[in-house]
Amino acid sequence: MRAVTVTPGVPDSLRLVNDWPEPAPEEGAILVEALAVGVCGTDHEIVAGEYGEAPPGQERLVLGHESLGRVLEDPTGTLQPGDLVAGVVRHPDPVPCANCAVDEWDMCRNGRYTEHGIKGLAGFARERWRLQPKFAVGLDPALASVGMLLEPASVVAKAWDHIERIGLRAEWKPKSVLITGAGPIGLLAALLGSQRELSVHVLDRNTSGPKPDLVRALGATYHTSSVTELDLSPDVVIECTGAPTVVLDAMCKAAPTGIVCLTGVSSGGRTINFDAGALNRELVLENNVVFGSVNAGRRHWDLAAEALAQADQSWLTSLITRRVPVLDYREAYARTGEDIKAVLDFTQ
Structure with a gap:
């Protein structure tokens, strides 16, 4: 064969x-x-x-x-x-x-x-x-x-599962999510955010092509500025690029008691100037959480299968x-x- x-x-x-x-x-x-x-x-x-x-x-x-x-x-x-x-x-x-x-x-x-x-x-x-x-x-x-989208969807389902588990540490009713990167992981993260009836914002550098329309078709907002320029304080941030500057800016963007999930993997080998003390102060004083997530367990595959079955099939095809x-x-x-x-x- x-x-x-x-x-x-x-x-x-x-x-x-x-x-x-x-x-x-x-x-x-x-x-x-x-x-x-x-x-x-x-x-x-x-x-x-x-x-x-x-x-x-x-x-x-x-x-x-x-x-x-x-x-x-x-x-x-x-x-x-x-x-x-x-x-x-x-x-x-x-x-x-x-x-x-x-x-x-x-x-x-x-x-x-x-x-x-x-x-x-x-x-x-x-x-x-x-x-x-x-x-x-x-x-x-x-x-x-x-159906081959199930694997990346399972990665996103795990991210959302862990976000929601962490959210149970306090009275937490998230209203908004910022997703950095509009590749398959980012777009599927936006899909699951829209299924949770959140206000979804997706940031990506592409100004043309199918990505802006795919985001808008979910009822979400598409942004092309830098993270720091966004007039947002999202309850959830899901970082999907792995770009060092975007990762660090995303960690500083969440609202108080916000949760930042890192799914993008950086290539390494690049250094940037960054005020680590300011990041520490913000995370501690605002009770924010930053965590990494990769791969998926069986329950996440099952959750992803349910999410894809509920989605608009023409959107998935796109x-x-x-x-x-x-x-x-x-x-x-x-x-x-x-x-x-x-x-x-x-x-x-």
């Missing part, structure tokens, strides 16, 4: 292999036919050789962690043949740590977790794959063309700016600077 693979750590090793082995039964009882995989910045970095880890004893890693497939067989009865399904990316470590032991693998404490298409597990960019039932997330049939057939796989993994979400399509 066909599979899109790389040799981890080796730039320009992206290859379509036509005789990749069928998934081993040990991978899981549920056999799935691939429909599509989404492509994100993590994939670009792995293709560039910056990181990635093949399964034990293998030289190449199958890419793809934003999955969408259709069940071919499930002898466990968890799903039915024909059901849409996505695979949870992270699996618990073998020790396991205290969190992995209770299936909170997104909060792994010793770093020995594995991840499909990233770290130690074959990804979903292959024509067939297998899942264990607890890592198989069934999807509403209406999501047949956009997030996908390119659908690329498998034979043209290199195009799917090429950075264009104009994409919101590129998708590798296994049905073409």
Whole structure:
């Protein structure tokens, strides 16, 4: 069968292999036919050789962690043949740590977790794959063309879940959220903010293209100024760019008792002048919280599936700016600077 693979750590090793082995039964009882995989910045970095880890004893890693497939067989009865399904990316470590032991693998404490298409597990960019039932997330049939958005939506669902848990420390009735960055994570964060009936503000540097209209279609407000220039004191800030200046400005922007969630990952290697004392004073005197969030647990995948099923399907479809057939796989993994979400399509 066909599979899109790389040799981890080796730039320009992206290859379509036509005789990749069928998934081993040990991978899981549920056999799935691939429909599509989404492509994100993590994939670009792995293709560039910056990181990635093949399964034990293998030289190449199958890419793809934003999955969408259709069940071919499930002898466990968890799903039915024909059901849409996505695979949870992270699996618990073998020790396991205290969190992995209770299936909170997104909060792994010793770093020995594995991840499909990233770290130690074959990804979903292959024509067939297998899942264990607890890592198989069934999807509403209406999501047949956009279900690969579930993985980034699960990251956002976790962020909102943890924001709301932190909010329970006091009487807290948030009214507004500022989201920095209008990529897939930022736009999906805005979607979940609008579903919570908050006043949603999205900041991004793009002044043209589809992003402003996508934000406005949610009933949200689109901004292109700097964070410091915004006339806002949001109760919640979700930072999705990882840009150091934006991160630090966002940390200072929240209202008293506000919560700032950092989801963007900075590349590092850059220093900027910043008054750390002023930041400390503001966080302490205003009872603000800043925390980081990455990956997602099973409950977040389920919450994300509910959120996508409730969303306007035409809006979700608009997030996908390119659908690329498998034979043209290199195009799917090429950075264009104009994409919101590129998708590798296994049905073409």
